[in-house]
Amino acid sequence: MRMDRAVKERIFRNAALSLVIYALPPALMFAWLSLHRQTPWSHPAFTGHPTGLFWSFCELLRGNGFLIFIISLGLIEFSLGRYTEEWRGNETVLDIVCFALPRLVFAPFFAWFSLHVLPSIAPREHNAFGWVPLFWGILMLCVADDLTHYWYHRLHHEVPWLWRFHRTHHSAPYMGMSMASRQNAFFTIFFSQTYVTSILVYLGLGPAATAVLTIKSIITITAHSSVPWDKPFYQHKVLHPIAWVLERTISTPATHHAHHAATTDDGVGYYKGNFGNMFFLWDVLFGTAHISRRYPKTYGISHYQGDPWYAQVFWPVFKSNVPGSELASDGPIVRTDDSRLPSGAKDAIPAPATSGGD
Amino acid sequence: MVLADASLLLKKIAVGVVIAAIPLLIVIGGLTLTRVVLERQAGHQVPLQTQPSTH
Numbered sequence: 543m544r545m546d547r548a549v550k551e552r553i554f555r556n557a558a559l560s561l562v563i564y565a566l567p568p569a570l571m572f573a574w575l576s577l578h579r580q581t582p583w584s585h586p587a588f589t590g591h592p593t594g595l596f597w598s599f600c601e602l603l604r605g606n607g608f609l610i611f612i613i614s615l616g617l618i619e620f621s622l623g624r625y626t627e628e629w630r631g632n633e634t635v636l637d638i639v640c641f642a643l644p645r646l647v648f649a650p651f652f653a654w655f656s657l658h659v660l661p662s663i664a665p666r667e668h669n670a671f672g673w674v675p676l677f678w679g680i681l682m683l684c685v686a687d688d689l690t691h692y693w694y695h696r697l698h699h700e701v702p703w704l705w706r707f708h709r710t711h712h713s714a715p716y717m718g719m720s721m722a723s724r725q726n727a728f729f730t731i732f733f734s735q736t737y738v739t740s741i742l743v744y745l746g747l748g749p750a751a752t753a754v755l756t757i758k759s760i761i762t763i764t765a766h767s768s769v770p771w772d773k774p775f776y777q778h779k780v781l782h783p784i785a786w787v788l789e790r791t792i793s794t795p796a797t798h799h800a801h802h803a804a805t806t807d808d809g810v811g812y813y814k815g816n817f818g819n820m821f822f823l824w825d826v827l828f829g830t831a832h833i834s835r836r837y838p839k840t841y842g843i844s845h846y847q848g849d850p851w852y853a854q855v856f857w858p859v860f861k862s863n864v865p866g867s868e869l870a871s872d873g874p875i876v877r878t879d880d881s882r883l884p885s886g887a888k889d890a891i892p893a894p895a896t897s898g899g900d
Numbered sequence: 901m902v903l904a905d906a907s908l909l910l911k912k913i914a915v916g917v918v919i920a921a922i923p924l925l926i927v928i929g930g931l932t933l934t935r936v937v938l939e940r941q942a943g944h945q946v947p948l949q950t951q952p953s954t955h
Binding site: 560561564565567568569571572575576579580581583671673674682685686689690693694697701703704707728732733734735737738741742745858859871 | 901912915916920924926927928929931933934942
């Protein structure tokens with residue numbers, strides 16, 4: 543299955559713009575230091591770890607605090623009845639395995655990468671950029687981590703052969719905090735932004751990464767959550783200006799739920815865009831944004847028939863036994879689902895392939 | 901089938917490496933360049949600042 547030419551052209555155009563965006567924080571920092579005649583590497587004070595209430599909060603969340611936060615959020619979702627009768631059997635096992643796997647297997651793997659692989663590859667480069675002032679480090683990581691995440695995510699939707707590695711994240715017919723970690727193992731273990739951030743932390747941007755990853759985790763989890771924290775901003779007119787800025791800056795439940803919708807034709811759902819994780823700004827900049835301030839009625843993939851949890855986690859090592867599934871041995875790369883196509887376009891467009899599932 | 905799956909995984913890893921390499925090269929290159937250029941600028945000023953007094 544080949545990519546749509548228009549999609550390919552837009553990817554290249556947006557990628558070119560991304561190169562400029564990646565270069566902006568270092569360029570601005572250079573201009574700032576040059577203007578103020580600062581050479582921070584000659585002041586050891588710059589390498590110190592920041593202190594204060596915000597940093598204590600970050601440290602708390604990066605430890606067990608975050609686990610407590612997401613479990614509490616899950617309990618709130620349960621008590622509000624957000625998980626429907628669809629969350630049972632295979633789906634429950636899948637969500638629990640996907641929740642446990644990153645914490646029990648992937649986190650130690652990434653720690654090993656940071657603590658053993660990087661020092662053995664570049665032993666003298668450790669903390670080479672420890673002099674970067676905190677503000678600039680945060681700005682650099684906001685862009686380097688989250689824009690890379692945006693591209694990793696977007697390409698798994700727009701490049702047909704990559705879609706099956708991301709399908710698990712979209713298969714659930716419900717939303718909730720567990721959706722954030724519901725991923726194929728190979729999708730998670732090869733997360734590009736994790737390696738980018740790990741390497742930059744090794745090079746000295748550790749404190750900045752603590753701040754960025756803490757905020758990113760909160761935004762990502764709450765955007766997947768079935769608790770619509772952004773709703774009051776749309777309901778009260780006085781809050782509309784804040785909503786306008788908020789929904790264009792960060793991922794909110796409304797915009798990210800739209801990305802997980804089962805349909806894209808009702809003016810609410812939009813699985814062809816809204817790829818941003820921490821920042822929604824990337825979608826606005828690249829023209830992949832859809833803002834409706836409403837929440838979809840149905841979620842997931844319309845042709846989903848409950849592929850076994852092990853196939854969804856470990857595909858392509860384990861295959862699905864559901865005939866016609868994209869994860870089955872003889873399944874299609876992207877399953878044609880005419881119900882998603884606009885009327886009159888069914889013969890012209892082969893599948894939702896190039897805009898990738900949901 | 902096993903070969904096809906292995907090749908698919910390798911292709912996916914290659915895409916991931918490219919996606920990660922681009923921002924890393926830009927950020928690391930930018931920071932290295934910042935230090936080199938600013939040190940050179942500061943280096944030009946050093947003789948003026950440390951010039952021994954003739955008085």
